[in-house]
Amino acid sequence: MDRLKGKVALISGGARGQGAAEARLFTDEGARVVIGDIRDDLTRQTAEEINRRHPNAARAIHLDVTRAADWRAAVDSCVKEFGGLDILVNNAGIANMKGLEQTSEEEWDAVVNVNQKGVWLGMKAAVPAMRNRGGGSIINISSVFGIIGSTGSTAYHGTKGAVRLLTKAAAVQYGPDKIRVNSIHPGVILTPMVSEAITSQEQLDALLKMTPLGRGAQPEEVAWCAVFLASDEASFVTGSELVVDGGWTAQ
Ligand SMILES: NC(=O)c1ccc[n+]([C@@H]2O[C@H](COP(=O)([O-])OP(=O)(O)OC[C@H]3O[C@@H](n4cnc5c(N)ncnc54)[C@H](O)[C@@H]3O)[C@@H](O)[C@H]2O)c1
Secondary structure (H helix, E strand, O other): OOOOOOOEEEEEOOOOHHHHHHHHHHHHOOOEEEEEEOOHHHHHHHHHHHHHHOOOOEEEEEOOOOOHHHHHHHHHHHHHHHOOOOEEEEOOOOOOOOOOOOOOHHHHHHHHHHHHHHHHHHHHHHHHHHHHHOOEEEEEEOOHHHOOOOOOOHHHHHHHHHHHHHHHHHHHHHHHHOEEEEEEEEOOEOOHHHHHHOOOHHHHHHHHHOOOOOOOEOHHHHHHHHHHHHOHHHOOOOOOEEEEOOOHHHO
């Protein structure tokens, strides 16, 4: 119940999917959360739903992760509304399944801006506030596609691989500040991202065939791992990559 009691979290891309599941579980565990996303109505709805269960535990903010000014405002909101920042979940991401030659320069830049630059900007904005608190936990959401290749999704692979190493570089750099930095690598998680990108049952079945557990996961199954990494239970865990893929990359 109280695994995150007294902590303040900022979650990017928290309007729906895994980010919303993290916001719900974090507040169930006693944290207060600022949810940032570009889907303003849905962000507000998610925060309102949480506040009905845990009064005043959630705030919604417009956050485009590609914009440094939005990140500064989001971190300021954590400090002004809740007194500081302890946890950052760099969760916002966009999919692109195109292969190397099929990807346009505009598509490449869009995926890199959100999935890679957004993670860097988020850490850059959060670190000073965490330092003021005497430490913190940053959780960067990568993917199994940040560990292994596939026949498409070239830009996505590139960015998620970058997030894996950005995480380790930040873990080394900010260890002395007691800021832990870890990555999570989800496999097939049944969120709107998957239902929008995977349009046929055959496509989904092909992905699930690669998963030894034989199913896709609910977003909460990733969010519980984020709760662990955010909590003091993970006090000696930094620079690590937590694979949450039903066994996909074990084979
Ligand atoms: N679903 C999966 O199978 C899967 C697998 C591996 C990794 N991931 C990663 O998990 C994370 C969460 O994905 P999800 O499955 O919940 O997807 P989702 O599409 O349901 O949620 C992603 C959220 O990010 C937000 N977002 C997009 N661009 C943004 C921007 N510029 N600024 C702020 N917010 C923005 C969207 O509005 C959305 O609310 C992503 O980083 C994704 O790449 C997902």
